[in-house]
Structures are given as structure tokens and as C-alpha cells.
Amino acid sequence: MSFINYSSREINCKIVYYGPGLCGKTTNLQFIYKKTNPQAKGKMISLATETERTLFFDFLPLALGEIRGFKTRFHLYTVPGQVFYDASRKLILKGVDGVVFVADSQVERMEANIESMENLAINLQEHGYDISKVPFVIQYNKRDLPNAAPLEELKRLLNPRNVPDFECCANSGEGVFETLKAVSKLVLTELKKGA
Numbered sequence: 096m097s098f099i100n101y102s103s104r105e106i107n108c109k110i111v112y113y114g115p116g117l118c119g120k121t122t123n124l125q126f127i128y129k130k131t132n133p134q135a136k137g138k139m140i141s142l143a144t145e146t147e148r149t150l151f152f153d154f155l156p157l158a159l160g161e162i163r164g165f166k167t168r169f170h171l172y173t174v175p176g177q178v179f180y181d182a183s184r185k186l187i188l189k190g191v192d193g194v195v196f197v198a199d200s201q202v203e204r205m206e207a208n209i210e211s212m213e214n215l216a217i218n219l220q221e222h223g224y225d226i227s228k229v230p231f232v233i234q235y236n237k238r239d240l241p242n243a244a245p246l247e248e249l250k251r252l253l254n255p256r257n258v259p260d261f262e263c264c265a266n267s268g269e270g271v272f273e274t275l276k277a278v279s280k281l282v283l284t285e286l287k288k289g290a
């Protein structure tokens with residue numbers, strides 16, 4: 096639910112990075128933060144446990160240029176992936192404009208990926224959103240690891256609708272901006288439809 100402020104000529108959009116525990120959601124935001132110049136970013140806020148797991152969310156505001164004289168501001172959030180933080184995950188999805196599903200490519204995380212994808216669909220539905228209508232992209236993270244599942248297998252299990260998807264290594268940053276660009280493009284296209 097993007098927010099357009101006509102007096103300050105700003106468009107505010109919310110993008111949520113979703114996925115199982117330790118798949119690399121926070122690492123995505125950290126890389127984006129590190130590589131964005133100071134004028135274009137606000138402070139990154141992370142509420143984490145002592146072991147660096149996301150406790151509630153990470154938040155990073157970004158300015159991504161102008162469309163038709165309106166400044167576009169993207170608010171990036173991550174959810175906590177640990178299963179028992181479901182209430183927080185649901186809350187963070189409120190008012191979402193675009194979702195990035197971050198999958199962990201490791202073979203042994205496949206069950207966790209599938210569960211998290213199902214959990215996303217349910218939580219979106221509870222807010223009244225349809226996962227097939229929300230701007231949505233998938234990122235297959237941790238492609239650098241030797242135990243990464245074949246790409247075809249990940250696509251088959253996680254992307255039956257064939258939404259835009261990207262291979263990634265969030266540590267080195269490969270694929271991080273491609274993913275962000277793709278989801279923001281979808282969000283802006285959706286916004287133009289409504290305008």
C-alpha cells in the first residue's frame with residue numbers, strides 16, 4: 096500500500112525480504128547499505144538477538160530517484176526467519192508493496208524454504224493480499240556453497256508461477272542489486288497502473 100505525499104512530492108513504498116532463518120535476508124540489506132551513497136540512504140536499523148539473528152526486523156530507507164517529479168523512497172524491511180517469530184513476520188507484512196523471497200540454496204534447507212513460502216502466502220492472505228498479485232521476486236541465495244541444490248530443482252520447488260528469479264551470493268553481493276532492481280521495477284509498474 097504505497098503512500099503518495101502530494102505536498103512533498105514523494106512516493107513511499109515498502110519492500111519486505113522474507114525467507115527461512117539464516118537464508119541471508121539481513122546480509123542483503125547490509126550489502127545494499129554498504130554500497131549506497133550517503134545522500135541516498137537513511138540509517139539502517141537492526142533489532143537483533145545477541146547472536147545476530149533478527150529479532151524483530153531490519154529497516155533501511157533508500158531514495159531511488161524520481162518519477163514524474165516525485166521522489167521515490169523505498170523502505171526495505173527484513174522479517175525474522177526463525178519459525179517462532181510468526182507474529183512479528185505477519186505484522187511486518189502490513190502495508191507491503193513488494194516481496195523478495197530469499198531462499199537458502201543448501202539442499203538441507205529445502206524443507207525450510209518450502210515452509211517459509213507457505214507461511215508467506217498465509218500471512219499475506221491474512222492481510223487480504225493475494226501472493227499471485229503482489230509484486231514478487233525470488234532470490235536463490237548462497238549459490239557459492241558446495242551443497243547448493245541445482246537451480247532447476249529450486250525453480251521447480253519454489254517458483255511454479257515463474258516470477259522473476261535471481262541467483263545470488265549476498266556475502267559478496269552478487270545478485271543483490273539485480274534482485275532489488277527487479278522488485279522495485281514491479282512495484283513502480285503496479286503503482287503506475289493505479290495512478
Ligand SMILES: Nc1nc2c(ncn2[C@@H]2O[C@H](COP(=O)(O)OP(=O)(O)OP(=O)(O)O)[C@@H](O)[C@H]2O)c(=O)[nH]1
Pocket residue numbers: 114115116117118119120121122123147148149150173174175176177236237238239240263264265266267
Ligand atoms: N556462504 C554464504 N553465506 C551467506 C550468504 N548470505 C548470507 N550468508 C551467511 O549466512 C548467515 C545468516 O545470514 P543472515 O543475513 O543473518 O540471515 P537472515 O536471513 O537475516 O536470518 P534471520 O534473521 O535469523 O532470519 C550469516 O553468517 C551470513 O554471513 C551467501 O550468499 N553465501
Ligand SMILES: [Mg+2]
Pocket residue numbers: 120121122148149173174175176
Ligand atoms: Mg536477519
